[in-house]
Amino acid sequence: MQITSRFTIALHIFTCVEYFKDDHKVTSDFLAGSINTNPVIIRKILTQLKNADLITIARGTGGITVNRPLSEVTFYDVYQAIEPVENSALFHFHESPNPNCPVGRNIHTLLDDKLKAAQGAMEDELKKHTLEDLKNEALDLIATEK
Amino acid sequence: MQITSRFTIALHIFTCVEYFKDDHKVTSDFLAGSINTNPVIIRKILTQLKNADLITIARGTGGITVNRPLSEVTFYDVYQAIEPVENSALFHFHESPNPNCPVGRNIHTLLDDKLKAAQGAMEDELKKHTLEDLKNEALDLIATEK
DNA sequence: TTCGTTGTAACTCTTGAAATTACAGCGCTT
DNA sequence: AAGCGCTGTAATTTCAAGAGTTACAACGAA
Numbered sequence: 348m349q350i351t352s353r354f355t356i357a358l359h360i361f362t363c364v365e366y367f368k369d370d371h372k373v374t375s376d377f378l379a380g381s382i383n384t385n386p387v388i389i390r391k392i393l394t395q396l397k398n399a400d401l402i403t404i405a406r407g408t409g410g411i412t413v414n415r416p417l418s419e420v421t422f423y424d425v426y427q428a429i430e431p432v433e434n435s436a437l438f439h440f441h442e443s444p445n446p447n448c449p450v451g452r453n454i455h456t457l458l459d460d461k462l463k464a465a466q467g468a469m470e471d472e473l474k475k476h477t478l479e480d481l482k483n484e485a486l487d488l489i490a491t492e493k
Numbered sequence: 494m495q496i497t498s499r500f501t502i503a504l505h506i507f508t509c510v511e512y513f514k515d516d517h518k519v520t521s522d523f524l525a526g527s528i529n530t531n532p533v534i535i536r537k538i539l540t541q542l543k544n545a546d547l548i549t550i551a552r553g554t555g556g557i558t559v560n561r562p563l564s565e566v567t568f569y570d571v572y573q574a575i576e577p578v579e580n581s582a583l584f585h586f587h588e589s590p591n592p593n594c595p596v597g598r599n600i601h602t603l604l605d606d607k608l609k610a611a612q613g614a615m616e617d618e619l620k621k622h623t624l625e626d627l628k629n630e631a632l633d634l635i636a637t638e639k
Numbered sequence: 640t641t642c643g644t645t646g647t648a649a650c651t652c653t654t655g656a657a658a659t660t661a662c663a664g665c666g667c668t669t
Numbered sequence: 670a671a672g673c674g675c676t677g678t679a680a681t682t683t684c685a686a687g688a689g690t691t692a693c694a695a696c697g698a699a
Contacts, residue, residue: 348655348656372644374643374644374645375644375645376643376644386645387646387647390645390646390647391646391647393645394645394646394647404645404646405644405645406644406645406646407643407644407645408643408644408645409643409644409645410644439656
């Protein structure tokens with residue numbers, strides 16, 4: 348099982364918004380072209396980002412604005428906005444271990460904190476990167492392409 | 494998206510094997526009872542653990558032996574044995590960004606190392622815990638239950 | 640009012656986990 | 670050598686979710 352591609356798509360979206368904002372109006376159709384998927388997929392992701400207050404979307408006209416300074420939006424913020432997982436648990440626990448078994452009725456207590464720590468380590472790593480880093484690295488990389 | 498419950502089931506299995514080994518023969522049926530699932534599910538997971546050389550399964554008789562000292566088997570070893578994900582990538586990247594778009598053809602380069610670092614942080618955390626820790630904590634916890 | 644865009648419902652396709660049934664193969668035990 | 674309990678595995682079903690697609694109403698600027 349993997350974390351949805353919607354997360355990398357969201358990061359792709361932010362990169363495009365910043366990279367193209369002076370040259371094109373960045374619409375869901377335009378983004379769908381760069382990402383190579385369906386505009387409706389993009390709109391759904393944009394809606395999630397809007398619900399998390401990360402962006403503002405202009406209705407009618409179209410166009411996307413990032414609500415906060417790029418240096419204050421981390422990959423983790425994007426991840427949280429996108430991943431709809433129930434109580435945000437990365438690991439799926441087997442539902443109903445047997446309460447009559449000493450192991451079965453204690454396995455949750457034994458594992459929960461360790462799984463949470465592993466998830467936390469991943470999330471802390473995501474917090475290290477901001478959208479500003481991403482934008483700057485994108486500009487650098489594209490500049491050296493020529 | 495979440496990591497399969499097969500991972501927590503595998504840890505549950507190891508705990509049972511150690512906890513019950515002197516009192517019961519630990520068969521897939523017995524384990525299925527503690528975990529509350531189907532014996533075939535258990536056997537499939539056992540096969541994965543066997544293929545990773547973590548355990549030996551006695552055919553005919555039944556019964557499970559851990560191949561290495563418990564202190565030398567980490568949660569990460571179990572995780573690797575269980576998760577069959579293609580090239581072990583935790584994050585699923587959108588398949589085919591547009592190569593004609595400067596962002597599209599560079600997005601992989603921009604994100605890959607960061608995603609890998611996040612995954613690595615999670616895996617390193619899993620490496621901190623061994624099956625021996627788990628067994629000892631289980632014994633402690635069950636002892637204090639009474 | 641028109642036009643380009645967003646918001647969203649409804650549907651299909653595909654994939655994968657999980658569960659279940661069925662049965663062949665193995666190796667003690669007697 | 671025959672029976673028995675267990676493992677190995679194929680085949681099938683059920684269910685949930687991601688992804689893609691079509692269709693259309695709602696919005697806002699020109």
